Amino acid sequence: MTDDVNTDGKHRFWMLDLLRGTSAILVLIYHSSNLFPIAYAAVDLFFMLSGFVLAERYGESMLQTGGRRNFISHRIARLYPVYLACTLLGAVSVFPLIGHLENWSAGAFAVSSVTSLLMLPAPSDTVLGILPLNGPAWSLFFEVVANIVFLVTAARLRVTVLMVALSAPIFAVALWYFRYPPGSVWGDILGGFPRVLASFYGGVLISHLWRRGLRVRLAAWASLLLVAVLTALYSGFIFTERKYYLLLTFAAHPMIIWFGLGLGRNIRFERFATWMGEISYPLYLVHVPLLILLATFGVGDCFALRNYLGLGNTSWGGECSRDAISLTVFLLPLSLLAAHLIAVSIQSPGRKLWLRWRPI
Numbered sequence: 001m002t003d004d005v006n007t008d009g010k011h012r013f014w015m016l017d018l019l020r021g022t023s024a025i026l027v028l029i030y031h032s033s034n035l036f037p038i039a040y041a042a043v044d045l046f047f048m049l050s051g052f053v054l055a056e057r058y059g060e061s062m063l064q065t066g067g068r069r070n071f072i073s074h075r076i077a078r079l080y081p082v083y084l085a086c087t088l089l090g091a092v093s094v095f096p097l098i099g100h101l102e103n104w105s106a107g108a109f110a111v112s113s114v115t116s117l118l119m120l121p122a123p124s125d126t127v128l129g130i131l132p133l134n135g136p137a138w139s140l141f142f143e144v145v146a147n148i149v150f151l152v153t154a155a156r157l158r159v160t161v162l163m164v165a166l167s168a169p170i171f172a173v174a175l176w177y178f179r180y181p182p183g184s185v186w187g188d189i190l191g192g193f194p195r196v197l198a199s200f201y202g203g204v205l206i207s208h209l210w211r212r213g214l215r216v217r218l219a220a221w222a223s224l225l226l227v228a229v230l231t232a233l234y235s236g237f238i239f240t241e242r243k244y245y246l247l248l249t250f251a252a253h254p255m256i257i258w259f260g261l262g263l264g265r266n267i268r269f270e271r272f273a274t275w276m277g278e279i280s281y282p283l284y285l286v287h288v289p290l291l292i293l294l295a296t297f298g299v300g301d302c303f304a305l306r307n308y309l310g311l312g313n314t315s316w317g318g319e320c321s322r323d324a325i326s327l328t329v330f331l332l333p334l335s336l337l338a339a340h341l342i343a344v345s346i347q348s349p350g351r352k353l354w355l356r357w358r359p360i
Helices: 014-032 041-057 066-096 104-116 136-155 157-178 186-211 222-234 241-261 267-296 303-309 327-358
Strands: none
Touching: 014 041, 014 222, 014 241, 014 267, 014 327, 041 066, 041 136, 041 186, 041 222, 041 241, 066 104, 066 136, 066 267, 066 327, 136 157, 136 186, 136 267, 157 186, 157 241, 186 241, 222 241, 267 327
């Protein structure tokens, strides 16, 4: 979600771009409908993709002189411009909610505005999450945590194995304790740390295995099969939800990434995948502010907002109608357009401007 899938300037793992874009769309649909009930696991896929890409791109260079400084500069350039733009839009969307949600007051909004600029959790415990101005940004906080740990450890194999071996079982225990994938709200924030480290360093481990020649080779058309498999996996679950979620995180996600790395070249597929990769990060961050704005003003089925925020059957925008058109019908095209515009006008120029300025 938050990384360029371009590791050495020559080779681009285009299927990883496609996976990121597809996952971001599935998360959007999950938030705005009752479809894909386990698409929240896409966040763990994002963490794993991030670990793989960062290990490929910076694993060796970080051990060189100036490598860590270069890593910090590139991560800020990649993450912050889009985050700031979508957080500002998020502030506009959640401002009308003041007084309608528990613990969401004008004071909480003001404090959250300051902490959000620093990408830090706000002290107010609300249903909007630890970063209330833009709910999905909770995962960005943990992405930064993983990046800081990676800055210290680099991609050393022994450390990578140790991180996976320690964080994976702790995360599994945390999942049973909190009864839901943790990290997004204050009540389960502690469980977010092993959650991100398990998947992130799982991606780093995949990088090590890939570099050691443990590879597969598939035709480019297999990308369609991988997307179909991912979509099917997120459409429901077998076993109990927690067991199925762990199966996705520690088995399905690594296998899908592994097969995706071995796909052959196809210009048409690669162009579309590259675009999907470019819009995936802004799409992930822009869709919830747009969801809240649309539902607040009575566009589509406002049950999507109720489901996302845990509200009752009515909203300040009027009575919810079960006959209304699904909010996804409006949200998906609008979010895709907004994500494309953000990618073109903010993501790419912002990254180039920061790297040219290089204050760090």
